[in-house]
Amino acid sequence: MGWLWAIIVGFVLGLLAKAIIPGKQHSPLWLTTIFGIIGALIGNALARGFGIDETSGIDWGRHVLQLAAAVVIVLLGDMAYTAVRGNRQRA
Known part of the structure; x- marks a missing residue:
């Protein structure tokens, strides 16, 4: 059940x-979720x-550390x- 909580968090x-970052972000929702999971892990390590x-x-x-990360x-x-996606569209 820990993996389910990791995905939700x-x-x-x-x-x-x-929502905090100004402007529009172009990464898809699944990638944003992965970034959030990585941020939670880094925030936990910093808290430790x-x-x-x-x-x-x-x-x-x-x-707070999780959110900042x-x-x-x-x-x-x-x-x-965006850089990778932009390079693929030009090729």
Whole structure:
């Protein structure tokens, strides 16, 4: 069941990141979900590094780090996707 939660969290984080980033992103929804999953994993690793991954109650710090990482990954991933897609259309 862990993989299902990873997909759901990645989907939500990816959509939130797309909403935060100004302008239009061109990556498809499935790729945005993957970017969100990667952002969640990086955010969790950062939270572990800062020692805030396990707190009592809601882990707001971990969630903020996950979202910040997802924003960066979606931004960079969309730029890469657009560059690759643009090169394919010219060939």
